Amino acid sequence: MKKQTKQITILIHIFLIAGSLLMLLPLVWMFLTSLKTVTESTAMNPFRFFPAAPQWNNFSEVVKTNNFARLYFNTFAMMALRVFCAVMFSAMAAYAFARLEFPGKRLGFALVLFQMMVPVQIFIIPQYLMVDKLGMRNTIFALLFPGLVSAFGTFLLRQFFLGLPKELEEAARLDGCNIWQIFYKIMFPLTKSGLVALGIFTALFSFKDLMWPLIVNTKTDAAVLSSALAKIAGAYSVNYPRLMAASVLAVLPMLIIYIIFQRQFIAGIATTGGKL
Numbered sequence: 001m002k003k004q005t006k007q008i009t010i011l012i013h014i015f016l017i018a019g020s021l022l023m024l025l026p027l028v029w030m031f032l033t034s035l036k037t038v039t040e041s042t043a044m045n046p047f048r049f050f051p052a053a054p055q056w057n058n059f060s061e062v063v064k065t066n067n068f069a070r071l072y073f074n075t076f077a078m079m080a081l082r083v084f085c086a087v088m089f090s091a092m093a094a095y096a097f098a099r100l101e102f103p104g105k106r107l108g109f110a111l112v113l114f115q116m117m118v119p120v121q122i123f124i125i126p127q128y129l130m131v132d133k134l135g136m137r138n139t140i141f142a143l144l145f146p147g148l149v150s151a152f153g154t155f156l157l158r159q160f161f162l163g164l165p166k167e168l169e170e171a172a173r174l175d176g177c178n179i180w181q182i183f184y185k186i187m188f189p190l191t192k193s194g195l196v197a198l199g200i201f202t203a204l205f206s207f208k209d210l211m212w213p214l215i216v217n218t219k220t221d222a223a224v225l226s227s228a229l230a231k232i233a234g235a236y237s238v239n240y241p242r243l244m245a246a247s248v249l250a251v252l253p254m255l256i257i258y259i260i261f262q263r264q265f266i267a268g269i270a271t272t273g274g275k276l
Contacts, residue, residue: 034244082147090153098161160194
């Protein structure tokens with residue numbers, strides 16, 4: 001019986017390792033393509049996986065033609081501001097929907113659920129018009145604007161607040177705490193795992209966001225990594241080695257962040273039962 005269990009465990013590990021290698025294959029292909037010439041990258045030989053002579057100049061050419069320092073700043077500023085707004089505003093809204101009683105509570109939460117159910121593309125035109133009327137196009141605020149409020153974050157954190165015992169609030173009220181003190185000093189810290197999960201999801205969604213930054217920020221110095229890569233691709237011809245070199249430079253910071261905070265990433269995903 002023990003031998004059979006050991007064999008099953010080995011098979012499971014082999015399957016998981018094979019799956020991991022399969023998921024790493026696109027990253028490896030991207031890096032190797034960034035070291036090829038244009039001719040090698042478009043060759044139809046399926047067995048020519050490695051470059052004949054690594055073309056490191058692809059990276060230098062991409063850096064010369066694109067201000068990556070500015071792109072990094074815009075991207076991570078957008079991510080940081082969206083995470084902060086999502087965590088703070090969603091937590092306050094979630095606490096109100098979960099623990100407080102007020103007129104229109106059910107209707108308000110139904111609107112939150114409705115926003116989650118409809119495609120985000122529906123909101124692009126009204127959001128663009130609002131940003132344009134404010135005169136805030138081609139700014140960091142324009143990148144932040146759709147992330148000021150997170151319907152997903154409100155729904156997620158509401159579930160965490162519903163799971164906390166009412167005795168905590170009752171004890172706080174007896175000690176003279178008002179609603180804000182109960183929320184900020186007692187309830188908010190107890191949802192740490194939910195806040196971490198929301199922060200991770202918001203950061204990933206912000207990093208992958210393409211349509212909104214491409215529409216609202218058309219100037220080069222206001223672009224983010226995703227929109228810059230879309231412009232590098234070109235309309236009629238694509239220099240795949242340089243595009244892949246730019247992609248490697250764009251992905252590298254997120255890989256470093258994941259390596260440093262991999263425990264928090266895994267814990268956050270496990271907490272919500274979601275997937276990246």
